[in-house]
Amino acid sequence: MLKLYHHTMSVDSRFIRLILSEYEESVEFIEELTWLRRSEFLKLNPANTLPVLIEENQGAQGTAPICGAMVIAEYLDETRGALKRERRLFPESxxxxxxxxxxxxxxxxxxxxxxxxxxxxxxxxxxxxxxxxxxxxxxxxxxxxxxxxxxxxxxxxxxxxxxxxxxxxxxxxxxxxxxxxxxxxxxxxxxxxxxxxxxxxxxxxxxxxxxxxxxxxxxxxxxxxxxxxxxxxxx
Amino acid sequence: MLKLYHHTMSVDSRFIRLILSEYEESVEFIEELTWLRRSEFLKLNPANTLPVLIEENQGAQGTAPICGAMVIAEYLDETRGALKRERRLFPESxxxxxxxxxxxxxxxxxxxxxxxxxxxxxxxxxxxxxxxxxxxxxxxxxxxxxxxxxxxxxxxxxxxxxxxxxxxxxxxxxxxxxxxxxxxxxxxxxxxxxxxxxxxxxxxxxxxxxxxxxxxxxxxxxxxxxxxxxxxxxx
Incomplete structure (x- = not known):
């Protein structure tokens, strides 16, 4: 199960929501208001930026938060996209x-x-x-x-x-x-x-x-x- | 042979110069003053940002300019780093x-x-x-x-x-x-x-x-x- 901290009007968040949806991942969405600077969220991402992806129940390696749209996009390509063949959202070369x-x-x-x-x-x-x-x-x-x-x-x-x-x-x-x-x-x-x-x-x-x-x-x-x-x- | 458009005080350029040097690539360096908005450079990178990497003599596929530090870093990992074993500058997992x-x-x-x-x-x-x-x-x-x-x-x-x-x-x-x-x-x-x-x-x-x-x-x-x-x- 994936958990995504996001905000409706954050472009970076929407980009990752689109990828997750194209790959038909089941995701728990949590809206985060970064201007509140919540200390629990700052522990996940000290940059206080969205989105943040949490991969739960994947053992020690998968539990660290994945922070930021470009980082998450690459991570999803490596862990999901690479297996999708013609539905992969990233070219090969x-x-x-x-x-x-x-x-x-x-x-x-x-x-x-x-x-x-x-x-x-x-x-x-x-x-x-x-x-x-x-x-x-x-x-x-x-x-x-x-x-x-x-x-x-x-x-x-x-x-x-x-x-x-x-x-x-x-x-x-x-x-x-x-x-x-x-x-x-x-x-x-x-x-x-x-x-x-x-x-x-x-x-x-x-x-x-x-x-x-x-x-x-x-x-x-x-x-x-x-x-x-x-x-x-x-x- | 690689060609890198860069600027001395551009962090993005310095980052790529360090990677190229760690991988012992031979590179032709060209200093670009982006505030001049040179039309030849804008043709290479319409974003007018540094650095830009040109891979010459690599056939049709390799000749398009690679634009921007994060893009070049990933490209160099895929084309060079992946072959460097313990000298690779990017982890595996x-x-x-x-x-x-x-x-x-x-x-x-x-x-x-x-x-x-x-x-x-x-x-x-x-x-x-x-x-x-x-x-x-x-x-x-x-x-x-x-x-x-x-x-x-x-x-x-x-x-x-x-x-x-x-x-x-x-x-x-x-x-x-x-x-x-x-x-x-x-x-x-x-x-x-x-x-x-x-x-x-x-x-x-x-x-x-x-x-x-x-x-x-x-x-x-x-x-x-x-x-x-x-x-x-x-x-």
């Missing part, structure tokens, strides 16, 4: 693996640092926490900067969608699931400029219709409903 | 690999975002570029924030050094080389509070005396010499 990892890193580091982190912090987290702990009205300057940056990312991801069957190559891979995780968070908030890229829209419609995506489309944030097309498979 | 990757990610994402990026940008890059392109005097607020953050990181890395033979487990691994890369950049600038942690200092003295570290200790930034103990093996 080192060069193709490098390309999938490049896109994963783009989403989980670059897009996160330039767009997603600000959008989620300003528009979601600050509405959930008390004012004396950093909550309050969103900073419009940060949101404006993130909105300017997103256009450039959408253009690049759209170029990938235009020139390839799937974003990381000719098969569904971690590249698609990581980009899908980020797009889904931004789309919940109505921040994806869909009109600017048809190929990306088609790719996302296809990804969104997979059973693994359904739980993400049912996610809700208290006091902040998703935009109307968020759950729509023909948006 | 998925759980131990997860621990090494957790520390790599800590350094290359968390420490980078909270400390190193600001230190290098304010104290190094801004002195190298013209004022109308963002150069100029360092922002003392950013440096103060980075100096406050570094203490917490040194404490955590010191705890790892106290409780383990090497930072990622019982053998030299990517964990040590990534932390060593970051510490070396911060130490060049005199920003490591050595007095606060003896175990970390001992670990670093040991790492610093490896032949793979020598080229890093010879690095120089124009107009900004390293602090006096930077090259000293008994600092």
């Amino acid at each position: 080192p060069a193709k693996r490098a390309e999938v990892r490049r896109i994963m890193n783009w989403v989980l580091v670059k897009l996160e640092n330039e767009v997603t982190r600000y959008m989620v912090h300003e528009r979601v987290i600050k509405s959930q926490i008390p004012r004396d702990q950093g909550g309050g009205a969103p900073d419009s300057t940060a949101i404006r900067a993130a909105r300017a940056n997103i256009k450039y990312h959408i253009k690049y991801l759209g170029w990938l969608a235009t020139t390839r069957d799937w974003l990381g190559g000719d098969r569904l891979s971690y590249a698609d699931l990581s980009v899908g995780a980020a797009i889904s968070v931004l789309d919940y908030l109505g921040e994806v400029p869909w009109s600017e890229n048809d190929a990306l829209k088609e790719w996302y419609a296809c990804l969104k219709s997979r059973p693994s995506f359904r739980p993400l489309l049912n996610d809700k944030i208290r006091g902040l409903p998703p935009v109307s097309h968020y759950v729509d498979l023909d948006f | 998925p759980a131990k690999r997860a621990e090494v990757r957790r520390i790599m990610n800590w350094v290359l994402v968390k420490l980078e975002n909270e400390v190193t990026r600001y230190m290098v940008h304010e104290r190094v890059i801004k002195s190298q570029i013209p004022r109308d392109q963002g150069g100029g005097a360092p922002d003392s607020t950013a440096i103060r924030a980075a100096r406050a953050n570094i203490k917490y990181h040194i404490k955590y890395l010191g705890w790892l050094a106290t409780t383990r033979d090497w930072l990622g487990g019982d053998r030299l691994s990517y964990a040590d080389l990534s932390v060593g890369a970051a510490i070396s950049v911060l130490d060049y600038l005199g920003e490591v509070p050595w007095s606060e942690n003896d175990a970390l200092k001992e670990w670093y003295a040991c790492l610093k005396s490896r032949p793979s570290f020598r080229p890093l200790l010879n690095d120089k930034i124009r107009g900004l010499p390293p602090v006096s103990h930077y090259v000293d093996l008994d600092f």
Whole structure:
């Protein structure tokens, strides 16, 4: 049995939820509010970041927490994916693996640092926490900067969608699931400029219709409903 | 033959230089100034980040650029490390690999975002570029924030050094080389509070005396010499 500490609006968490669902793992999900800095959670992951995966009943070796999306994705490939044959979400050759990892890193580091982190912090987290702990009205300057940056990312991801069957190559891979995780968070908030890229829209419609995506489309944030097309498979 | 686009004060670049040197690869090094946004370099890596590894004369599959430290580190493990037996810089078991990757990610994402990026940008890059392109005097607020953050990181890395033979487990691994890369950049600038942690200092003295570290200790930034103990093996 696996246990995943996650948060609904964390791109890293959504990415791992998608992998676990594609691999049909049975998982206990625990929502963690990292801004509370719970001491029990800090013992699991002193970086206080999400997600954290716990593999229970696997003997001494399997019990240490696996921390962070990129680390968990590699771990799941080594312990599950490698046995999945044509359903493996990671290519076999080192060069193709490098390309999938490049896109994963783009989403989980670059897009996160330039767009997603600000959008989620300003528009979601600050509405959930008390004012004396950093909550309050969103900073419009940060949101404006993130909105300017997103256009450039959408253009690049759209170029990938235009020139390839799937974003990381000719098969569904971690590249698609990581980009899908980020797009889904931004789309919940109505921040994806869909009109600017048809190929990306088609790719996302296809990804969104997979059973693994359904739980993400049912996610809700208290006091902040998703935009109307968020759950729509023909948006 | 390998070709590496890098920068002297980029932690990610130094990490890969250390791996290549430990594996005794012969490499052509090209210093890239990413703030120039050279169109030839953007064709290799549209993210405009360092390092970028080119594997030449390896047939069609090997010629695509490998972009980013984490991606290159995994690629080098798959194409070189896996054949090195006891000199491999990455453990074999998925759980131990997860621990090494957790520390790599800590350094290359968390420490980078909270400390190193600001230190290098304010104290190094801004002195190298013209004022109308963002150069100029360092922002003392950013440096103060980075100096406050570094203490917490040194404490955590010191705890790892106290409780383990090497930072990622019982053998030299990517964990040590990534932390060593970051510490070396911060130490060049005199920003490591050595007095606060003896175990970390001992670990670093040991790492610093490896032949793979020598080229890093010879690095120089124009107009900004390293602090006096930077090259000293008994600092």
